[in-house]
Amino acid sequence: MAKCSECLYQDSSGANCTEPALSSGLCFWHDPDEDKNGDEIKEKLESYAKRGGMLRGISLKKANLAGIDLVNYNNKQGYDMTGVDLYRSNLRGAHLFNINLQHGSLMKADLRDANLNHANLTKTNLLGAKMDLCKCDSLCVGEKVLQEQLGSAAEKQQDKDAMADYYQQAEEVYRCLRKTAESEGLFTTAGIFLKKELTMRRYQMPKYSYKRAISKLVDLVCGYGEQPMRVVLTSLLIILSCAVVYFFTGIHFNGNVVSLDLSQSLGRNIVAFFECLYYSVVTFTTLGYGDFTPVGFSRIFAAIEAFSGSFIIALFVVVFVKKMTR
Structure with a gap:
C-alpha cells in the first residue's frame, strides 16, 4: 500500500507539517479551502493541539471556536x-492564555469574553476584531500594530492614499485596544493606546497643517493628557529659557538694570542670572511680587511667559487629576 504523502506546508523557520496531505497537497488544517465551520471543529482542534500537531500557519477562517481551550497546561x-x-x-x-499569534490574522474575529492574558499579538491583524470584555492583562501587540507599520512603509514610498488608509485603520485598532483595556481597569495600558490612537489621527492630517501642528504641540507638552511629567518639563524649559532672555535683555531692580555685564566679575554675573531666574519663576506662576520689573524687550517675553504659565499650570492640574482619579 502506498504511503500517504505529507502536507507540503513549510513555515519561515523551515519546519514542515507532518500531517497527511489532501489532494491540494496541504493537510486539513493548513488548507484554506477546507470547510471548518462545523460544530465539531473545536474538539478536533483541541485534540490536534494536545497531540503536538503543527499549529503554525493553519487556516481557520470563519471557524466556530467559541469557548475553545487552547491553553498549554503544565508548560511555560x-x-x-x-x-x-x-x-x-x-x-x-475562548481560553487563549499565553498563546503566540504573531504575524497572524484576527481580522473581524469575535473575541468577546475571551482570555488573551499574556498573549503575543505582535504584527497580528486586529482590524475589526470584537474585543468587548476581553481579558487582556499583559497583552503584547509590539511597539506598533500591523497597520501602523504598513502606514509607515507607505509614507516612505510617498503613497499618500495608502498611508492615510493604513493610519485610519491603525487608529481604529488602537481605539479598540484602548476600550478593551479600560473595560478591564488597565488604565495605564489604556493611556498608552489612547496616545497611539491620537497620534494615528494626527498622521492623517496634512503634514504642514495648523491642526497637525496643534496636535503635535499637545503631544509634546502633555502626551495627549497621559504624561503629567511632560507638563513639568515644559514648565521648567520655559522658565529657564525666559531667564536666559531676561539675563541678556535686562530687568529692573531698585532703579538698576540686572543683566549680563562683561565688565563685572563672573560671580556677579552668576548672581544676576539667578535673579533673572527668580523673576522668571515669579512671572511664570503669575505671582508678581513687584520687586523686579521688565524693561525693553523683556516686557514682550514677560507677557508671553505669564500667559503660558497660567495656561500650563491649569493644564497640569487637569492632567494630574485625570491620572489620579483613575
Whole structure:
C-alpha cells in the first residue's frame, strides 16, 4: 500500500507539517479551502493541539471556536500559532492564555469574553476584531500594530492614499485596544493606546497643517493628557529659557538694570542670572511680587511667559487629576 504523502506546508523557520496531505497537497488544517465551520471543529482542534500537531500557519477562517481551550497546561510556553488565519472566526469566550499569534490574522474575529492574558499579538491583524470584555492583562501587540507599520512603509514610498488608509485603520485598532483595556481597569495600558490612537489621527492630517501642528504641540507638552511629567518639563524649559532672555535683555531692580555685564566679575554675573531666574519663576506662576520689573524687550517675553504659565499650570492640574482619579 502506498504511503500517504505529507502536507507540503513549510513555515519561515523551515519546519514542515507532518500531517497527511489532501489532494491540494496541504493537510486539513493548513488548507484554506477546507470547510471548518462545523460544530465539531473545536474538539478536533483541541485534540490536534494536545497531540503536538503543527499549529503554525493553519487556516481557520470563519471557524466556530467559541469557548475553545487552547491553553498549554503544565508548560511555560503557550501554543505557537504564528501566522494563523482566524479571519471572522468565532472565538467568543475562548481560553487563549499565553498563546503566540504573531504575524497572524484576527481580522473581524469575535473575541468577546475571551482570555488573551499574556498573549503575543505582535504584527497580528486586529482590524475589526470584537474585543468587548476581553481579558487582556499583559497583552503584547509590539511597539506598533500591523497597520501602523504598513502606514509607515507607505509614507516612505510617498503613497499618500495608502498611508492615510493604513493610519485610519491603525487608529481604529488602537481605539479598540484602548476600550478593551479600560473595560478591564488597565488604565495605564489604556493611556498608552489612547496616545497611539491620537497620534494615528494626527498622521492623517496634512503634514504642514495648523491642526497637525496643534496636535503635535499637545503631544509634546502633555502626551495627549497621559504624561503629567511632560507638563513639568515644559514648565521648567520655559522658565529657564525666559531667564536666559531676561539675563541678556535686562530687568529692573531698585532703579538698576540686572543683566549680563562683561565688565563685572563672573560671580556677579552668576548672581544676576539667578535673579533673572527668580523673576522668571515669579512671572511664570503669575505671582508678581513687584520687586523686579521688565524693561525693553523683556516686557514682550514677560507677557508671553505669564500667559503660558497660567495656561500650563491649569493644564497640569487637569492632567494630574485625570491620572489620579483613575
